[in-house]
Amino acid sequence: MPGKVLVTLPVTFFKKVLEDILRNYFEDITMVSGVKEALNLIKVSETPDLIISSYILEDGDVFTLLKEFRKIQKTNIPVVLLTSEEDLSLITKALKPGIVEVILKNEVSYKLPKFLGDFTKVIQLEHLEGNILFLEDTTLYVEFLTSIFSDTKLEISHFRKLEEALIGFEQNDIDLAIIDIVLEDGRSGLDLVRKIRENPEKGHIPIIVLTGYDNPARKIELFKAGADDYITNPPLKEELLIKVFNHKRRL
Structure with missing residues (x-):
């Protein structure tokens, strides 16, 4: 405490x-x-x-x-x-x-x-340590979420492209991933969720997805892909911090 x-x-x-x-x-x-x-x-x-x-x-x-x-x-x-x-x-x-x-x-x-x-x-x-992978290509959300974690000891590895994020995941020790599922190039962040879960050594990390949708069918799709949790855009600071704390604490 x-x-x-x-x-x-x-x-x-x-x-x-x-x-x-x-x-x-x-x-x-x-x-x-x-x-x-x-x-x-x-x-x-x-x-x-x-x-x-x-x-x-x-x-x-x-x-x-x-x-x-x-x-x-x-x-x-x-x-x-x-x-x-x-x-x-x-x-x-x-x-x-x-x-x-x-x-x-x-x-x-x-x-x-x-x-x-x-x-x-x-x-x-604020006392937690670790590395968070963050896939997001909307500048406004990038700046907002980066500022949220600026007062913590968590390191943010930010990527705008799905392929870059996957390489970052494979080459670094990632403790938790925050992934936007709707990317500007038409790709889906769920592809990265699936790729992470396919990794036999590191695929167990908690994954929180950012989504603009909030309906039962979409929630089922997110969880089937391997997401542990989701936050509806635009994210609330308190909600994001508490969910990161809850999932990071379980590691």
Whole structure:
């Protein structure tokens, strides 16, 4: 369970509730009560992967914390805001400074674990190592997917042509393949899927295909060809990261 979380919360009882939940997702949990205490901690310790904060703190509020935090840190850290009231104006204000989730305190027991389940997968993905083969000839998708993996330790071997991708697969140690099945030259990426599966030594790797279709007949075709999973174009960042994590972890 890699990852570090900083909790800024003035209420002692609720800290215990949060700590019981967070133990299932983080190995490093730090609890503080106010803005000054949080800032002093961040200055002298490793930057947390996530901040969970109550709206009202002992010496300010979450917006004061974020404003002061940006003065000492250049990196953006996702923040989960906990609040007692379902205030639309507060939620609207919260989304502007980069708060990724707003959770009512009476819903923490089931909403926070759901959020953390996906979030910690992304953190763990950042620590994964390996080589991903990527067959894609649409520049927009190439740039998008390359940027998604730029913060991870995964190496991306990108190819625009099916034949080049096959050579890359045969000559390198590939841990996972992401393959677009509709190529601009009229070829089908499923041909590469089949070629990979025919390789007796290396054909066991997970394969995720990108497709513009989302119907039962096409899904059956993908799985018959040997795909392990699929993502409908345009891909969502979170969906792609989580699926790569799930398949890479099984190796």
